Amino acid sequence: MKxxxxxxxxxxxxxxxxxxxxxxxxxxxxxWHADDDLKKVDAVVLPGGFSYGDYLRCGAIAAQAPxxxxxxxxxxxxxxxxxxxxxxxxxxxxxxxxxxxxxxEKQHFxxxxxxxxxxNNQTSWTNMFEKDEEILIPLKNGEGxxxxxxxxLKMLEDENLITFRYLDGNPNGSxxxxxxxxxKRGNVVGLMPHPEHAVEPGFGPDTKTAMRSxxxxxxxxxxxxxxxxxx
Amino acid sequence: xxxxxxxxxxKQDLLDPQGKAVANSLHRSGQKExxxxxxxxxxxxxxxxxxxxxxxxxxxxxxxxxxxxxxIEDVVAVTKED
Numbered sequence: 001m002k003x004x005x006x007x008x009x010x011x012x013x014x015x016x017x018x019x020x021x022x023x024x025x026x027x028x029x030x031x032w033h034a035d036d037d038l039k040k041v042d043a044v045v046l047p048g049g050f051s052y053g054d055y056l057r058c059g060a061i062a063a064q065a066p067x068x069x070x071x072x073x074x075x076x077x078x079x080x081x082x083x084x085x086x087x088x089x090x091x092x093x094x095x096x097x098x099x100x101x102x103x104x105e106k107q108h109f110x111x112x113x114x115x116x117x118x119x120n121n122q123t124s125w126t127n128m129f130e131k132d133e134e135i136l137i138p139l140k141n142g143e144g145x146x147x148x149x150x151x152x153l154k155m156l157e158d159e160n161l162i163t164f165r166y167l168d169g170n171p172n173g174s175x176x177x178x179x180x181x182x183x184k185r186g187n188v189v190g191l192m193p194h195p196e197h198a199v200e201p202g203f204g205p206d207t208k209t210a211m212r213s214x215x216x217x218x219x220x221x222x223x224x225x226x227x228x229x230x231x
Numbered sequence: 232x233x234x235x236x237x238x239x240x241x242k243q244d245l246l247d248p249q250g251k252a253v254a255n256s257l258h259r260s261g262q263k264e265x266x267x268x269x270x271x272x273x274x275x276x277x278x279x280x281x282x283x284x285x286x287x288x289x290x291x292x293x294x295x296x297x298x299x300x301x302x303i304e305d306v307v308a309v310t311k312e313d
Contacts, residue, residue, distance in 0.1 A: 056298070057300055057303075060297070060300070064297070093300065099302055100300050100302035100303045102245065102303055103248065105246075107248050147245075147302060147303065148302060149302070
């Protein structure tokens with residue numbers, strides 16, 4: 001099972017995403033932003049960090065990259081795509097997901113372990129979660145404030161496209177506490193927090209059981225592997 | 232040099248922290264009559280030849296689709312300057 005991870009100029013978490021895929025039982029395939037060959041992968045991760053200096057707007061230039069253009073084309077045919085942090089910004093700028101992301105409400109970069117509620121477990125990347133499951137994964141962003149028009153927000157709520165909501169406090173001023181979204185088909189998911197940093201005991205968030213034992217992020221990658229196997 | 236100038240502003244109802252900080256500083260330097268400051272972007276597209284109507288049309292399309300994001304920004308003007 002091959003899952004591609006695109007590296008843009010400025011990407012930080014491509015190696016972590018590759019490692020997460022490996023720990024979940026998949027084969028990570030490094031992909032390059034300037035190459036429109038996605039190497040016949042079964043799914044794609046757009047990782048976090050930055051891209052092209054985040055010039056113009058976060059994700060705006062990456063949305064025009066040859067690899068992204070191919071991701072957009074295949075996502076419209078059902079290819080599972082996960083955008084994490086800057087990857088979420090790329091998905092929004094690519095119009096695969098609606099709305100926009102602006103500077104955090106309090107203007108500061110936020111880095112913490114963040115509790116989320118899984119609102120929709122019917123997507124390619126969340127089918128291993130229970131509905132309303134509460135999970136804990138790291139969050140680290142400066143421009144994670146989700147905004148959209150009232151009309152778009154209503155559509156997202158009505159069609160159950162909000163995949164994750166922030167719990168125990170909204171870290172960045174996102175409307176309706178939105179941490180992550182999916183598209184109508186459920187193959188594209190984008191979120192600000194970082195599942196790939198909570199996949200291995202000893203390196204994840206602290207839990208009640210033990211320090212750094214949180215591995216809630218692993219299920220994102222197991223979900224897509226399970227779906228691709230069943231497809 | 233012929234150029235097309237694209238002017239983009241953050242939407243009115245969005246907080247503009249840059250503008251707010253600059254306004255505070257202007258107030259401190261005595262210009263208390265300035266009620267608010269908002270900061271946007273000016274993007275220049277340079278040409279080595281005369282600009283055609285088609286160039287201007289294309290620039291308007293790019294301004295709407297790529298240079299700005301209509302969720303958070305408004306394109307205020309796309310103008311030609313010789």
